[in-house]
Amino acid sequence: xxxxxxxxxxxxVQEGEDFTTYCNSxxxxxxxxxxxxxPGGHPVFLIQLVKSGEVKKQKRLTFQFGExxxxxxxxxxxxxxxxxxxxxCAANAGxxxxxxxxxxxxxxxxxxx
Amino acid sequence: xxKVTQSSRYLVxxxxxKVFLECVQDMDHENMFWYRQDxxxxxxxxxxxxxxxxxxKGDIPEGYSVSREKKERFxxxxxxxxxxxxxxxxxxxxxxxxxxxxxxQGTRLTVV
Numbered sequence: 649x650x651x652x653x654x655x656x657x658x659x660x661v662q663e664g665e666d667f668t669t670y671c672n673s674x675x676x677x678x679x680x681x682x683x684x685x686x687p688g689g690h691p692v693f694l695i696q697l698v699k700s701g702e703v704k705k706q707k708r709l710t711f712q713f714g715e716x717x718x719x720x721x722x723x724x725x726x727x728x729x730x731x732x733x734x735x736x737c738a739a740n741a742g743x744x745x746x747x748x749x750x751x752x753x754x755x756x757x758x759x760x761x
Numbered sequence: 762x763x764k765v766t767q768s769s770r771y772l773v774x775x776x777x778x779k780v781f782l783e784c785v786q787d788m789d790h791e792n793m794f795w796y797r798q799d800x801x802x803x804x805x806x807x808x809x810x811x812x813x814x815x816x817x818k819g820d821i822p823e824g825y826s827v828s829r830e831k832k833e834r835f836x837x838x839x840x841x842x843x844x845x846x847x848x849x850x851x852x853x854x855x856x857x858x859x860x861x862x863x864x865x866q867g868t869r870l871t872v873v
Contacts, residue, residue, distance in 0.1 A: 681862075689866075690867055693861035693863070736803065736804065738804075738862075740859050747855075747859075749806070749809070749853075749862060751796070751804035753801065754804070
């Protein structure tokens, strides 16, 4: 089935440093979603990217969708302790699937004050 | 606000027991999902349903079955629980394909 690979698995940063997580697929994606899971919580939707080369921003978070629609990234500028958690990308299956949603392995972000 | 409710937050079962995990959503969503979350493996899709009585296997369906008799309720069944099914189970729902998914709070299942 469709797979999305996410790297790195872990990232430790000092508060104020930047952070980036990457998501890659071997197949062309119809769209990609990003979620954040706080420690002890459940995943919460952040954003969806649909168009080739699309860039969206949410305050200090910048999301990009590759030109070939096979990769995506999430970049956080000047991390804060409130950014800690696991960030997941998720891909919607194309073709005849009725809505399978596949997640990457996630990147666990730790921010040291 | 969308609410996705899982029947139990913590559950302890014995090996060989039949286990039911229940999930209810209150927003008339078409799609519902069951994932398991294990350290280092992310969220792995077990099964999903795109309509009442309709389902598709996910990536790791072995040892599990599902039931969706009513639109708001999606049940995950472990026919004969085993210790390797000890995990966090997350239910999710969404209105349609390509819309955002809403998650329940999760059920931490321990099989002893």
